[in-house]
Amino acid sequence: MRYFSTRGQSPILPFCDILLEGLAPDGGLYLPERYPHVSREDLDRWRNLSYAELAFAIFHLYIDDIPARDLRDMAARVYTAERFGFARDAARAAEITPLTWLEPGRLGLLELSNGPTLAFKDMAMQWLGELFEYALAERGETLNILGATSGDTGSAAEYAMRGREGVRVFMLSPRGKMSAFQRAQMYSLTDANIFNIAVDGMFDEAQDVVKAASLDAAFKARYRIGAVNSINWARVLAQIVYYFKGYFAATETSEQKVAFCVPSGNFGNICAGHIARQMGLPIGRLILATNENDVLDEFFRTGVYRPRSAAETRVTSSPSMDISRASNFERFVFDLTGRDAAKVRDLWAEIAREGAFDLAAAPEWARLPDFAFVSGRSDHADRLATIRQVYARYGLIVDPHTADGLKVAYQYAESEETPVLVLETAQAAKFSETIQEALGRLPDRPESLAGLESLPQRVEMMAADMEEIKAFIAARSDSGKEF
Ligand SMILES: *Cc1c(COP(=O)(O)O)cnc(C)c1O
Secondary structure: OOEEOOOOOOEEEEEEHOOOOOOOOOOOOOOEOOOOOOHHHHHHOOOOOOOHHHHHHHHHHHOOOOOHHHHHHHHHHOOOOOOOOOOOOOHHHHHHOEEEEEOOOOOEEEEEOOOOOOOOOHHHEEEEEEEHHHHHHOOOOEEEEEEEOOOOOHHHHHHHOOOOOOOOEEEEOOOOOOOOOHHHHHHOOOOOOOEEEEEEHHHHHHHHHHHHHHHOHHHHHHOOOOOOOOOOOOHHHHHHHHHHHHHHHHHOOOOOEEEEEEOOOOOOHHHHHHHHHHOOOOEEEEEEEEEOOOOHHHHHOOOOOOOOHHHOOOOOOOOOHHHOOOOHHHHHHHHHHHHHHHHHHHHHHHHHHHOOEEEOOOOOHHHHHHEEEEEEEHHEEEHOOOOOHHHHHOOOOOOOOHHHHHHHHHHHHHHOOOEEEEEEOHHHHHHHHHHHHHHOOOOOOOHHHHHHHHOOOOOOEEOOOHHHHHHHHEEEEEEOOOO
C-alpha cells in the first residue's frame, strides 16, 4: 500500500516514509491509494478478536513495509488492560473500549478514554509511540516532534513519547484555554525529552505555527521535525479500529447496521469512521456533533465551508473542540470530490482567496448522501443540561465533549432505526469545573491521579511566533545533549 497527497503534487510513498511526516510537501494530507475492502467473511472472522488482534488485522491491510510479526507485537504491547486501565468498570478493562448501553440496543457509549490521559487521543498516540521508536531505531535516526494541542493531543503525545529513545516533543498549547487538569497533566511532566510551550492565542494560531514550520523544508530537514497532530495518517489509521470494535460489541451479526455519533473538532476521529465505512463496515450514519464552534455543522447543513479566524473562535466548556479549521476535513473533501486532487487544490485556493467555499450547487453536494453524514451542534446550556439528564437517568457522569455528542445523538436517535453509539472522547475527571457547574459535585477521579494539580509545573510562555519557536527548538536541538 502506498500513500499520496490530497493535493496530488507530492511523491507517492510507502507507509514508513510518511509515518514521521505531518503535511505532505504540497500542503495536502496523505491518504492510502485505495481503501482495502473488508468482506462479510472478514467481519465474521474479526468479530471475536481481542482489541490488539483486531488492530493488527486492520494495520496489516495498510502497512506492508513493516514485518507482520513486528506489527503484531507492537499492537499486543500497546492495547493492554494495563495501558488502558481506567475503564468505568475495571473488570472490563481488557476490552480496551468497552461499550456501555444507556438505552439497551438503542443508545450506547463507546468508552475511548481509558488510557493514561483519560481522552481518546491515547488510543492512537500510544501506538504512535511504539511505531516511532521502532522506525527511528530501524533507521538509526532521531526526531523532534513539533505539535499543537487544544488540550488532549498534547498530553496524549507526551505520555506516549516520554522517556522514549530518539524522540523529543515540543508541544504548543493555547495559554489559559485548557482546564486546570489538562494543564497539570502536561506541565507537570519532568522528562528531559518533553518541552511545553504555552502560546498567546487560540489553538488554531498554534496549529498555524506548526503547519508553517512544517512547510519550511530546510528547517524541517535540519532539525528532523515530525508531527503527531491529528493530520498524521498513522493516528487516523489507529482510530479506525474502534469503529470495528464498537460495531462488533453492538451487533450480533454482520448484517446489522450501527450509527456513530462523534464529538468533533479537527475531524480526525470521525474521518476514521468515514474510512471504516468506506472499507465496508456497515455504518448506517455518521453523526457529527460540534460545540459553539460549528464550522463543520454549517458545512453539513449548507455546503459552505468557512473556516473562522481565531478572533471568531469561542472559548467553550468543551475546549478540545474549540477548533475552527478542521485539518482532517480535507481528507473527506478529497473523497467527496471522487478523489480529484485538482478540485481539492481549487477549493483550498478559494479558501485562501475568499475565506470559504460553497459546494451547495456543485455536483459534489449531490454525492453527499452516499457518505451518510448528518450533523448537529450543542452549546454550553445544552452541555450542562445533558450532563444533568444523563446523571439523573443513568447515574453516569459524562464529560462535556461526550455531552455535546449525546445532545446531538438524542436529536437523531428517535428517528434512527439502528443503534447509535456515542464516542466517549474524554472522562469527566478532566473537566471538573464544568461538572461542578452542572451537578454541584465533583466527578470521581482515579486514585492514581489525586493531587495532580498541585505538582510543580514546567512550561515556557511565548508568542505564537514561528521564528521565536523555531529558535527555541534549534537551541534545544543543538544544545550538545545527544539523544
Ligand atoms: C480531540 C478531541 C475531540 C475532537 O476530536 P477531532 O478528532 O479533533 O475531531 C473531541 N473530544 C475530545 C475530548 C478531544 O480530546
